[in-house]
Amino acid sequence: MDEDSRVEDNRLIDSFLDGGDETALEELVIKYRREVYLVAYRMAGDMEEAKDITQKALISAVAKLRDFKKKSSFKTWLYRITVNAALNHMRGNAYKTVELCETMKCEDEGVVSCLMKKEQAQSLKVLLTALPPRQRLSVILRVYEGLSLAETATVMGCSEGAVKSHYHSAIKKLKTAMAATKTGKDL
Amino acid sequence: MKSTHDEITDLLHGYLHGTLAEEKVALVEAHLAGCDECVWEFSVAATLLKIETPEPDDRYFNTLTNVVINSAKVTVPNTAKATAPNRFNLWKYLFRPIPVTAAASLCLVIYLIAVNFGGFHSGQVQYGNKTAKNIMVDVSVSDDIMNSLEEEYGDDFSVGYDGGDDVAVAL
Incomplete structure (x- = not known):
């Protein structure tokens, strides 16, 4: 399953980079946007901050897509970019204390x-x-x-x-x- | 023992989400029965997983997708070229039709030359055993001309006249 997902991700990346296929990029973004947001939220603890981090991370990932060497999975690579974006964002905001609005199942x-x-x-x-x-x-x-x-x-x-x-x-x-x-x- | 502990920790997520195979579940539960550290770890993880995370609505995610795709047009150069919106292209609108136009013009020139200088109207006329070329004569039709032609060529000619100013004489 993971291997299939990895192969599919690589296919979408090639399709976008080599063929300029925007729908491939769109598919890739749709697949991972929520996961990126969740990591960002758990890092920042605030929805608005998480939204900013998510956008920065995805834009940065797409801009660096040609640097992705496919040694690891795209998901791992994307998480690394997200984590860096979150750490930079939090550093820039001098670590704000936030109100957590969470409910429990x-x-x-x-x-x-x-x-x-x-x-x-x-x-x-x-x-x-x-x-x-x-x-x-x-x-x-x-x-x-x-x-x-x-x-x-x-x-x-x-x-x-x-x-x-x-x-x-x-x-x-x-x-x-x-x-x-x-x-x-x-x- | 240490490596088993790490392996079990790697299975934590799958175990808590119920996505592990039966034999892996049995392995985890056997380990948990004798490892307090892992019991605590699993307990902490299970509690953390029960906390729901607030998520933005679909509109945010859709806008986000568009923003990312638009940014790609600028930040990924070759792709930008392939996916750029239609811009005015001088080559496309001005120069690309030239081969077709040139071919059409050439055909027209050939046709005009053939009509004006190649005797396009005339053809081969079989007269008895002879093949003669039509001669186009722009004359006023009169008996004098007919007489002079008869004098010159005798019976070896024919005259075609379509009612206009041209008389075709075939030898």
């Missing part, structure tokens, strides 16, 4: 349980946003985007060891926050 749980989990998730989310950028990024790419250790290392431009280190530091902090919330409730 409560499908088949009771109201109390749902509220507890919502609070837990909210505290986790706040903590995630407060993590150092690279730690946050490792969690976003591993947990939300489902990238492997190797892919995450490619996107972050560092070694797998560094990814593990960032990721485990982040999980440890989040785990502590979750445990604290649970303890608070038990008391």
Whole structure:
């Protein structure tokens, strides 16, 4: 499935670059625009910021499309551009504190349980946003985007060891926050 | 053991989204039964995944797509050439029809030369065993002319007259 997707992406890129086929580019943008937005949102924690980052990342990716050597998948390459765009954007904005407007899915749980989990998730989310950028990024790419250790290392431009280190530091902090919330409730 | 832990972590996303094959699920669950660290990690990840992310509407995404495609016309040079909107092209409108026009003009010139200098009206006329070329004579038809022709050529000529000023004499 991933391999098929990769082949299809490369076909669309060739079609656009060699044949000037705009519909191929459109297909590619439609395929990844939401995923780019989600990474941007999770990095920035704000919808408007995420919209700006998404646009910058996609425009930048298209402008650099001829530099894409197809050594990695297009998705990994695009994520790397998105992450760089997000980091640059956040650096430029001197890291604004943002209000997170998120809701939580409560499908088949009771109201109390749902509220507890919502609070837990909210505290986790706040903590995630407060993590150092690279730690946050490792969690976003591993947990939300489902990238492997190797892919995450490619996107972050560092070694797998560094990814593990960032990721485990982040999980440890989040785990502590979750445990604290649970303890608070038990008391 | 360390590598198994990393492998299991790589399967985390698929496990939480229910996209793993059965044997992989069994592998993950067997590992989770004996690894508190992974249980916590999975628990944290599962909680994070339950948070919904607000998304803009389709209008934003459609506009975004158009903006990106328009930017490509400027930032990807060769593609810009291939996909540029129709601009006035002197070659297209002025010079491209020249071969066709030239061919048509040449045909017209050949036709005019043939008509005016090549005896296009005349043809081969069979008279007995002789083949004679038509002679176009621009004269006023009169008996004097007929008489003089008879005197000169005897019976070996014929005269064609279509009622106009031309008389065709075939030898």
